[in-house]
Amino acid sequence: MEQRISLITLGVRDIAREAAFYDALGWERAEAPEGIVVYDLIGQALGLYPLEDLARDMGVAPERLGTGAATYSHNLRTREEVAPLLDRAKVAGAEILKPAHDVFWGGHIGYFADPEGHIWEVAWNPGAPLAGDGRFRWAGY
Numbered sequence: 001m002e003q004r005i006s007l008i009t010l011g012v013r014d015i016a017r018e019a020a021f022y023d024a025l026g027w028e029r030a031e032a033p034e035g036i037v038v039y040d041l042i043g044q045a046l047g048l049y050p051l052e053d054l055a056r057d058m059g060v061a062p063e064r065l066g067t068g069a070a071t072y073s074h075n076l077r078t079r080e081e082v083a084p085l086l087d088r089a090k091v092a093g094a095e096i097l098k099p100a101h102d103v104f105w106g107g108h109i110g111y112f113a114d115p116e117g118h119i120w121e122v123a124w125n126p127g128a129p130l131a132g133d134g135r136f137r138w139a140g141y
Contacts, residue, residue, distance in 0.1 A: 005044055008072065011051035011065050012116050017093075018048050021115050024092035042134050067117040075136050079108040079124045086110045086122055094120075 012018040019037040023029070030045065032038040037048040055062040076082060083100040090096050094112040097119065102108055109123040129140045 007045045007047055009047040009049050009054065010116075010118050011054035011062075012048050013051050014116070015048050015050055017115050021093050022046075022048070025088060068113070068119055071111070071119045071121045073121040073123055075128065075130060076122065076124050077130055082108050082110055082122050082124055086112055089114075089120070089122075 010018070015035075015037060019029070022037075022039060027039045027046075030038045030040045032047075035050065035053075039046045051062050051065060055065055058065075074085070076085065086094075086096055086100055089112045093115045097111040097113055098109075100108060100110040100122075105125075106127065107123055107125045109121055111119060111121055113119050127140065128136065128138055130136055131141045135141070
């Protein structure tokens with residue numbers, strides 16, 4: 001298996017509300033089959049898929065899938081971009097879990113939960129500057 005994640009799928013109860021949230025963050029939808037929403041990312045995609053259908057696809061009860069046991073990180077180019085992005089997420093319907101703050105490793109981060117509880121970290125990491133096109137690599141490029 002190659003070290004790659006191609007698609008992150010979030011199982012959601014209200015796909016219209018979740019899509020409206022990500023649209024409000026400024027994300028653009030990709031063409032997708034009816035009933036799902038997809039956003040192309042840099043080298044991956046994020047899909048919104050009905051929770052009941054995802055559970056059925058896996059052969060498990062929807063309650064088993066839950067939310068909140070993982071975080072999805074969005075890294076930024078500067079420290080100064082963190083708080084405004086958290087503000088934008090809040091206006092779009094997010095719950096701010098922890099406002100922008102400095103952390104022990106030298107970065108600046110904050111956390112929000114989307115309307116269905118999926119947790120996002122917004123971060124500036126001075127040890128991992130983004131490539132010109134926004135790609136992230138742990139130790140930078």
